[in-house]
Amino acid sequence: MIIPTTLHAAPAPTASALVLRPWRVEDAAALVEVYRDPGLRRWTDTSMDCEDDGVRWVRAQERGWSAGARFGFAVLEAASTAGTRLVGNVVLKEVAPGKPSAEVGYWTAARARGRGVAPRALETLTAWALETFRADGLERLELLHQEDNPASCRVAVKCGYEFDRTLPAAPPAYPLDGHLHIRHASTR
Template sequence: MPFKIPDVVESGALAGQEQPVIPVPGGLVIRPWSVADAPAVYEAFQDPVIQRWHARVAVSESEALGWIEEWRASWAEERDAYWAVADAATDELVGRIALKLMVLADGQAEIAYWTMPSARGKGVASRAVTALVDWAFDEVGLHRIELTHSMANEASCKVALRTGFAVEGTKRGAGLHEDGWHDMHLHARLKDDGPVASA
């Protein structure tokens, strides 16, 4: 039985091209992961702030390299797309950003990010989120991008609000962290919301 509603984004729209490099205002770039990033990823996951909001802990650089290989492979699967956020001049890793839980047929995904300790307080996450969302709406054709964070994660909430993600509600007990279940704040942006003035 044929579907009455066509896919919002056709299968193969991502896998059929190389993962792009996306410029970010302020001298940053969103780029595919490199095996050379493994030491920096390992270093990032030694940070207590990153550990607080993530279920995984890197115990070695080789484990971090394994993650990078998974992140690179995910592009072809079109379910998740992971990028490094780097200094455009030095290529130094300053963070990670991803479109997760993508359902291209429905035109939807969830955005996730973290920043290196040395990059915090400089607007890195906000600028990277804005650049990636603009690309996802304008170049891929996604319709809706969600952003969820623990209600205890005030920094992430500030990024969401600064980048135009409207508050839609609270998902009770939806995120399991090391200290137990957290209520999760749900934000979202629609393509029709238009661009954010500044991040």
């Protein structure tokens, strides 16, 4: 199976095009900068205080790609000057041949929230995952978020992930109840 390493999300009417590509060590500084946002830290269980933390995190993403079980993508958009800038992360995880489900996750940098970045990146990841792994038995994708995160709930629903049920808290990783959303391969 050939797995493309760069995906492109179509631009929204008022937004830049997005590029999704595997994380690189040179992303570490931008990653640490994005993680300074208390809003992001509230929804993730990752600590990112220095560039070494960023490099360790990127290396873990690289190991996931090598194992073929976790595919994390940096979400980039064209900057107004030159190059691209980091605006988010999307990930497909717990993928295995013969396993009918996998999980997706995402986060968005503070500067990119409210501009359609998360839904465009998630929809791109979803289409890629279902197309790429359908022959291996992938039938559905699951998205989990804490119950008190209405923005993630809106993104899930907008991307065709139907609310399935409320899951009980599982501290310390999930200190509050959560929502499980599911998208079936046959959806859309």
